[in-house]
Amino acid sequence: GQQVMQIPQYQHVQEGEDFTTYCNSSTTLSNIQWYKQRPGGHPVFLIQLVKSGEVKKQKRLTFQFGEAKKNSSLHITATQTTDVGTYFCVNTPLVFGKGTRLSVIA
Amino acid sequence: SAVISQKPSRDICQRGTSLTIQCQVDSQVTMMFWYRQQPGQSLTLIATANQGSEATYESGFVIDKFPISRPNLTFSTLTVSNMSPEDSSIYLCSVEDLLGGPKTQYFGPGTRLLVL
Numbered sequence: 001g002q003q004v005m006q007i008p009q010y011q012h013v014q015e016g017e018d019f020t021t022y023c024n025s026s027t028t029l030s031n032i033q034w035y036k037q038r039p040g041g042h043p044v045f046l047i048q049l050v051k052s053g054e055v056k057k058q059k060r061l062t063f064q065f066g067e068a069k070k071n072s073s074l075h076i077t078a079t080q081t082t083d084v085g086t087y088f089c090v091n092t093p094l095v096f097g098k099g100t101r102l103s104v105i106a
Numbered sequence: 107s108a109v110i111s112q113k114p115s116r117d118i119c120q121r122g123t124s125l126t127i128q129c130q131v132d133s134q135v136t137m138m139f140w141y142r143q144q145p146g147q148s149l150t151l152i153a154t155a156n157q158g159s160e161a162t163y164e165s166g167f168v169i170d171k172f173p174i175s176r177p178n179l180t181f182s183t184l185t186v187s188n189m190s191p192e193d194s195s196i197y198l199c200s201v202e203d204l205l206g207g208p209k210t211q212y213f214g215p216g217t218r219l220l221v222l
Contacts, residue, residue, distance in 0.1 A: 042215055044213070045203065045211060045212070094211075
């Protein structure tokens with residue numbers, strides 16, 4: 001599977017600010033997954049998007065899948081220190097993006 | 107959700123030696139996966155381990171270097187053979203989570219390996 005490109009690589013935000021990470025592919029994706037890895041921890045599955053234009057929410061997290069199924073985004077509203085970690089988008093089969101490392105300054 | 111344990115959790119090894127990492131799952135799973143995560147990097151799939159058949163290796167990984175066993179539906183081992191400092195990484199096993207959807211995964215806590 002082709003690796004998806006993630007931007008930005010790093011993001012530092014003040015607590016309470018919003019945060020967005022983007023995932024882009026040159027080819028159409030069948031689905032895309034998002035994982036979070038806390039510092040020193042292992043990746044934890046967040047969500048899977050399958051349908052074109054799909055939007056899913058988990059509390060302050062909003063996940064979108066583009067209409068052309070070539071891009072996806074994860075948006076966090078009003079970040080908290082518990083949001084610190086690296087967010088990976090994952091193309092199938094099992095190809096992790098490089099991740100976006102989020103740090104939140106209290 | 108599956109509970110996954112890995113042994114050892116960390117190790118420091120001398121170059122030229124081999125280390126076998128164990129992955130135990132609390133339920134029977136069809137597919138188990140082994141990943142490598144080099145410091146500050148993303149995860150790279152090493153191989154897929156299916157019970158009753160040989161592991162399927164990804165490009166750049168070979169059985170002689172990373173032999174894998176899958177004796178039953180709850181257990182797998184990954185051996186890192188003839189280690190060099192470049193093998194210093196976190197090695198993670200994962201299993202497919204069918205409730206989460208196709209190819210979604212639960213990860214073990216990882217084995218942190220330092221090769222001197």
